[in-house]
Amino acid sequence: MPQPETLFSQMPKLKPDTHRARRENILDAAFTCFARGGFHATTMQAICREAGISPGALYVYFDSKEALIAGLCERDRAEFAERFARLAEAPDFLEALAAIGEHYFVAESHEKQRFVVEMGVEATRNPRIAEIFMGVDKYCSASFEALFQRLKDEGRIAPNVDIPTLAKVFSVLGDGMFWRRAIEPKADMRSVLPVIIEMVGALLNPTDELPVARKAAAFEVRR
Amino acid sequence: MPQPETLFSQMPKLKPDTHRARRENILDAAFTCFARGGFHATTMQAICREAGISPGALYVYFDSKEALIAGLCERDRAEFAERFARLAEAPDFLEALAAIGEHYFVAESHEKQRFVVEMGVEATRNPRIAEIFMGVDKYCSASFEALFQRLKDEGRIAPNVDIPTLAKVFSVLGDGMFWRRAIEPKADMRSVLPVIIEMVGALLNPTDELPVARKAAAFEVRR
Numbered sequence: 001m002p003q004p005e006t007l008f009s010q011m012p013k014l015k016p017d018t019h020r021a022r023r024e025n026i027l028d029a030a031f032t033c034f035a036r037g038g039f040h041a042t043t044m045q046a047i048c049r050e051a052g053i054s055p056g057a058l059y060v061y062f063d064s065k066e067a068l069i070a071g072l073c074e075r076d077r078a079e080f081a082e083r084f085a086r087l088a089e090a091p092d093f094l095e096a097l098a099a100i101g102e103h104y105f106v107a108e109s110h111e112k113q114r115f116v117v118e119m120g121v122e123a124t125r126n127p128r129i130a131e132i133f134m135g136v137d138k139y140c141s142a143s144f145e146a147l148f149q150r151l152k153d154e155g156r157i158a159p160n161v162d163i164p165t166l167a168k169v170f171s172v173l174g175d176g177m178f179w180r181r182a183i184e185p186k187a188d189m190r191s192v193l194p195v196i197i198e199m200v201g202a203l204l205n206p207t208d209e210l211p212v213a214r215k216a217a218a219f220e221v222r223r
Numbered sequence: 224m225p226q227p228e229t230l231f232s233q234m235p236k237l238k239p240d241t242h243r244a245r246r247e248n249i250l251d252a253a254f255t256c257f258a259r260g261g262f263h264a265t266t267m268q269a270i271c272r273e274a275g276i277s278p279g280a281l282y283v284y285f286d287s288k289e290a291l292i293a294g295l296c297e298r299d300r301a302e303f304a305e306r307f308a309r310l311a312e313a314p315d316f317l318e319a320l321a322a323i324g325e326h327y328f329v330a331e332s333h334e335k336q337r338f339v340v341e342m343g344v345e346a347t348r349n350p351r352i353a354e355i356f357m358g359v360d361k362y363c364s365a366s367f368e369a370l371f372q373r374l375k376d377e378g379r380i381a382p383n384v385d386i387p388t389l390a391k392v393f394s395v396l397g398d399g400m401f402w403r404r405a406i407e408p409k410a411d412m413r414s415v416l417p418v419i420i421e422m423v424g425a426l427l428n429p430t431d432e433l434p435v436a437r438k439a440a441a442f443e444v445r446r
Contacts, residue, residue: 038348040263114347120406121341125261134407168411169418176399183343184357188391195392199422 026051030068035111066128077136098197105177110185117182141171157204249274253291258334289351300359307366321420328400333408340405364394380427
């Protein structure tokens with residue numbers, strides 16, 4: 001996919017802001033189409049119709065469905081990076097983690113989560129999608145692994161925690177929540193998320209006063 | 224899908240065992256094709272070729288890709304029911320759970336897990352697949368919920384554990400492991416699974432002597 005800078009230099013007639021807005025508009029339309037019909041059933045023509053542009057205009061920005069997926073995944077990665085930066089600086093890690101979890105597993109639309117899991121499945125067969133999707137996946141898990149290492153170095157989590165295993169288990173917890181919301185829009189993530197956060201707390205700090213299940217049991221009163 | 228009994232009465236020329244073997248052979252061929260190319264790219268013709276039968280013979284048993292998926296999901300459900308029956312009777316629940324986890328998340332082929340997650344995604348758009356897939360999903364989680372309730376009634380888990388929330392969290396843990404192996408065949412589930420089992424142990428029994436993270440840290444020596 002050409003970089004925006006290259007595009008702008010090739011197309012001096014439009015201002016960079018206009019290009020950016022057009023590109024965003026196309027990505028929004030592509031997301032709508034992919035979310036509605038899935039990757040395979042969605043055609044470039046349908047995306048043009050949704051965006052209200054000609055095929056020629058679309059191909060200036062994205063030459064394939066894969067390029068559109070790359071654009072959408074990169075947008076997700078950038079959003080994650082922004083949220084992650086706030087999490088990494090938060091004084092209370094678990095509280096900030098609960099807030100990020102609230103965004104991704106409760107507030108975020110079911111369509112968005114379905115898009116993510118659909119791209120994951122597509123990545124197992126389509127090498128171009130694999131490169132994009134697994135790249136974002138690795139970026140997210142590496143970010144958490146580095147943060148756990150930093151928390152360990154700062155003495156904020158137990159010194160004997162095995163960081164690589166912790167990061168893998170952490171990914172599995174996030175994957176499971178993504179998957180559940182994606183296939184079951186009405187899944188009750190509000191009751192699941194606090195228990196998962198407690199589990200992460202127990203993993204990070206074995207000396208925590210409250211064992212994970214005692215807190216889990218406490219959620220009974222809220223239901 | 225016609226029941227085997229109906230089929231047999233319609234086709235008196237072949238013995239029931241022969242019918243069963245043919246049906247199994249077709250399901251094996253269908254799984255091979257779906258695993259290779261995915262649900263959408265797989266044609267009934269490709270399945271006939273793989274099974275070495277004519278379209279006429281295939282349609283006697285399965286009239287659509289959805290009917291084949293129903294047959295495959297039902298086979299998975301029956302296998303789960305068998306494993307679950309042994310788990311439910313095991314004296315040491317966590318040990319038996321680790322064994323079932325070992326089967327599904329370490330020994331089971333990546334192709335099988337990818338098939339499961341692909342059907343989950345397909346279920347979000349295809350009502351016939353949704354009925355089949357979500358039916359199996361609910362069967363599995365209801366089995367675990369009933370078992371947790373039984374363990375609670377028998378005083379084998381903490382009396383204050385909130386069973387419905389526990390069952391939901393438990394599903395999320397299993398979902399996450401399925402998903403991870405499905406999209407990343409080389410994912411190191413051998414180091415993840417014991418930590419997940421410990422987490423479940425902590426959820427079931429807050430009075431457990433070893434907090435979950437101390438045990439998680441102990442896995443460091445095994446890596």
